[in-house]
Amino acid sequence: MITAAKKIKASEKKLCMADDWRMRNDRRRIILYKYSVEESEWRVVSSRAAVILALFNGERTVQEVAEYTALLFKVNLAEAQTYITRILAEFYAKEQILVDSASFPDFDWYVYDPSEMVIAQDSFQLDKRLKAPLSLLLMPFNTCDVDCIYCYAERKPIGKTLSIERWREIINDAADAGVSVATFSGGDPMLYPQIMELLDILIERDFLFLVSTKSLITVKMAKELAELGIGKRLFQISIDAWDPEVADRIVQRKGYRDRALLSIKNLLMYGIGVRTNTVCTPLNYQEVPTLLRHLAEIGVTKSTVTTYGRSLFRHQDSLFISADQLAWLDNEINQLKTGLPEADVSFNGSIIDHNAISVEEKEKAWENRANCSGGITSMTICADGRVILCEQMPHNEIYTAGNVAKQGFLEVWNSQRMKDITYPSQELFKETVCYDCQSFDECHKVKGYCFRDALNVYGSIYQPPPNCPKAPPAVRLG
Secondary structure (H helix, E strand, O other): OHHHHHHHHHHOOEEEEOOOEEEEEOOOOEEEEEOOOOOOOEEEEOHHHHHHHHHOOOOOEHHHHHHHHHHHHOOOHHHHHHHHHHHHHHHHHHOOOEEEHHHOOOOOOOOOOHHHHOOOOOOOOOOOOOOOOOEEEEOOOOOOOOOOOOOOOOOOOOOOOOOHHHHHHHHHHHHHOOOOEEEEOOOOHHHOOOHHHHHHHHHHOOOEEEEEEOOOOOHHHHHHHHHHOOOOOEEEEEOOOOOHHHHHHHHOOOOHHHHHHHHHHHHHHOOOEEEEEEEEOOOOHHHHHHHHHHHHHOOOOEEEEEEOOOOOOOOOHHHOOOHHHHHHHHHHHHHHHHHOOOOEEEEEOOOOOHHHOOHHHHHHHHHOOOOOOEOOOEEEEOOOOEEEOOOOOOOOHHHEEEEOOOOOHHHHHOOHHHHHHHOOOHHHHOOOOOOOOOOHHHHHHHHOOOHHHHHHHHOOOOOOOOOOOOOOOOOOOO
């Protein structure tokens, strides 16, 4: 690593931040995070490291950055060069967070003001909750024109939806707070009457976003999207089988498969990034390899395949795939990846039955569980302005943190109500294993717990999630 760093210094390359990483001052700490709709990763970096990273603006040489570092931190040049060597070893040679600005052919890289990375004192907090979210999950429309057998959305009728003017204010407030990533869900966002204007607002504020839809994207719509300047933003089209009858049966709409393929072709024709999503059940799992091959043939380079999971609002045990079906599918997808190396296929298939594993396995999995982002780094906004922690939760008052139809964006995010829902009091867990658990605070404030799964399995968010080693027996989740 040090050798690589010295070579860079000698060559006088000009570096800048990679386009898939961003930095932000989160009041008492500096956050370095993935600028991505597909990966959620962030960490705290020291103020000094952040200032030096900001000095790499794509125009300064490494030597010039060292000279500025010496000046700003009031150290001699040799000491400044030591700082730079360490930064290059970690952020260039190891992680490629710093890259050669010459790799940007259009000279369009993100530049930071080093003064914005200065904080009075670096501080580590056990509470990982940020002062503003890193991402938004937007649900501008609550209905859909298909009826998927695996749907997890509540889709209950709502009253008045947010106006496009209010959406503009929310997006501007979020952008001003440092938010730059959004994912659309629903209902189907493309059914929102003013969706083009909403996307334009996000593009104006440099948001990266993913739109998940089952609506038909016509040639006219694809052309309009291209003219907005979609760039590297993505559309996700759901398609669950190559056989038209099977695909249509899954979504319970005749002609859906052909409609989905037409949407994909129209988007690709105008250079708009497309990824597909496929949910596997016993009805369609054998269709998946054929589907993926045909998608690759028409130009789809990224596909996600998942297995059916239990929903709060509609569920059939018969839709769970078996261990044999899962093994077959895993083998087929691995073979397909070998034969189609240009196709980026992500397979997230698993059997989630916490009763079927040993306590030791459960404890290991619990320690390595994924972080919950709801209310900590992510904010979900419903069509009526209601803010909830997870798109799969019921839209009821008990799970509502506030409403941006009548409250400010940061007012809701930093409200006591939001904090109380994100970190519920241990007193609310009476008569559960959580009530006397010594790890309660660490469990909730470090990695969090899946309140959705607790509600799904035990009927209450004030229960342990079923993957907790201390949780009582649970029904199968996936």
